[in-house]
Amino acid sequence: MIFAAGSRGDVQPCLALGRALTRQGDAVRLLASARYQRLITAAGLQFHSLPADPTEIIESPEGQELLAGRRNPVAFIRGINRIVRPLFSRLLAETQAGAQGADFVVAPSFGFLGAHLSQHLRVPHAIIHFQPSHPTGAFPHPFMPAARFLGSVGNRLSFDAVNLGSWLVTRQFINAWRREGLGLPALSPLGPFRRVRQAPVLCAFSPTVVPRPTDWGPNVHLTGFWHHDQPLWKPPRRLLDFLDDGPPPVYVGFGSMKTSDPGATDRVVRAALRRAGLRGVLAGDPTTSDDDMLVVGDTPHSWLFPRMAAVVHHGGAGTTASALRSGVPSLVCPFFGDQPYWADRVHSLGAGPKPLPARQLTVSALAGRLRAVTRDSGHAEAARRLGRALTAEDGVGRACHVLNQLVR
Numbered sequence: 001m002i003f004a005a006g007s008r009g010d011v012q013p014c015l016a017l018g019r020a021l022t023r024q025g026d027a028v029r030l031l032a033s034a035r036y037q038r039l040i041t042a043a044g045l046q047f048h049s050l051p052a053d054p055t056e057i058i059e060s061p062e063g064q065e066l067l068a069g070r071r072n073p074v075a076f077i078r079g080i081n082r083i084v085r086p087l088f089s090r091l092l093a094e095t096q097a098g099a100q101g102a103d104f105v106v107a108p109s110f111g112f113l114g115a116h117l118s119q120h121l122r123v124p125h126a127i128i129h130f131q132p133s134h135p136t137g138a139f140p141h142p143f144m145p146a147a148r149f150l151g152s153v154g155n156r157l158s159f160d161a162v163n164l165g166s167w168l169v170t171r172q173f174i175n176a177w178r179r180e181g182l183g184l185p186a187l188s189p190l191g192p193f194r195r196v197r198q199a200p201v202l203c204a205f206s207p208t209v210v211p212r213p214t215d216w217g218p219n220v221h222l223t224g225f226w227h228h229d230q231p232l233w234k235p236p237r238r239l240l241d242f243l244d245d246g247p248p249p250v251y252v253g254f255g256s257m258k259t260s261d262p263g264a265t266d267r268v269v270r271a272a273l274r275r276a277g278l279r280g281v282l283a284g285d286p287t288t289s290d291d292d293m294l295v296v297g298d299t300p301h302s303w304l305f306p307r308m309a310a311v312v313h314h315g316g317a318g319t320t321a322s323a324l325r326s327g328v329p330s331l332v333c334p335f336f337g338d339q340p341y342w343a344d345r346v347h348s349l350g351a352g353p354k355p356l357p358a359r360q361l362t363v364s365a366l367a368g369r370l371r372a373v374t375r376d377s378g379h380a381e382a383a384r385r386l387g388r389a390l391t392a393e394d395g396v397g398r399a400c401h402v403l404n405q406l407v408r
Contacts, residue, residue: 001028004031027046104406126403128204201220201221233300246279247279255314270282278309311331317342332347332352
């Protein structure tokens with residue numbers, strides 16, 4: 001069982017892992033929100049629906065209010081608690097139902113769900129990290145970048161702080177679930193940390209992008225990114241015609257992220273592209289296309305990105321992986337969470353200019369960054385080098401090998 005709650009950027013890597021496990025003869029069940037049911041079942045995997053849909057939460061008025069206050073950590077945690085509270089009991093109940101009969105549980109570290117299910121089912125489990133979330137003194141947790149000013153001790157403490165904070169927010173619900181649903185005793189404030197400290201960890205990102213810290217133990221496996229390609233996808237004629245009708249355009253899309261005024265953001269993006277003398281392929285409503293701006297719906301990044309001059313995105317782990325693998329430079333406009341971390345990694349690796357946070361999007365600022373990302377030969381060369389390295393990796397294959405060894 002693979003727990004894949006989250007946006008598409010969280011689901012697709014789990015889908016890639018599930019497909020690979022299925023090809024080697026395993027039966028795989030993915031737990032995800034209902035909007036991804038067709039995507040998962042078409043890949044030959046079992047599907048179990050979860051009640052929480054992050055995209056709907058983000059697009060709701062409560063979600064937009066939460067994002068507006070994301071720079072205040074205390075208010076942000078309280079907001080998450082307020083929004084998620086009505087869903088949490090149902091989410092835990094459906095997670096338990098979806099795990100029935102599992103011989104192995106794979107889940108992110110959120111709430112330590114894998115550890116609880118592992119104890120209940122008496123089966124092994126592994127933790128998924130989509131960003132570097134295992135304690136280290138080499139750098140701070142991606143959610144607490146300011147801790148780096150305290151040195152290696154501060155870096156390590158930042159991971160404990162994030163884990164403890166998430167546990168304290170969810171502890172009330174999870175302990176009730178442990179007692180009433182799983183038949184397990186409640187845990188103390190520090191209870192789950194002992195259980196997960198030495199659990200196997202699958203880091204679904206590349207050592208080329210995140211060099212392995214020397215203080216990570218043998219239970220931490222840096223596999224490489226998990227890519228879900230759609231080889232049978234056929235591009236629409238209007239997209240092919242647009243690409244043939246001029247120089248390579250720039251892709252702009254922010255995934256499930258939304259600004260407080262999407263219409264104004266769209267106008268800023270189009271004006272900035274035109275000021276920089278660039279054509280655009282934009283994610284959104286295709287009926288809003290212009291002669292120099294083609295707007296597309298759901299389009300596989302693995303097909304689209306290599307055909308672009310550059311990619312402008314929000315810095316989600318999955319989109320960042322696809323953009324780097326494509327071999328074209330990126331401009332990252334992070335919103336929150338781990339996105340500033342990935343934005344910094346892209347810039348540090350030379351594959352794109354200095355990040356432009358979403359809250360700072362203006363026509364002049366975006367046009368300047370667009371000129372930099374498309375005209376700097378250094379960004380293009382770094383992106384090509386990274387693309388070759390990531391294409392040569394087999395992150396899913398490595399993850400399957402680790403799981404097979406754990407089963408044995």
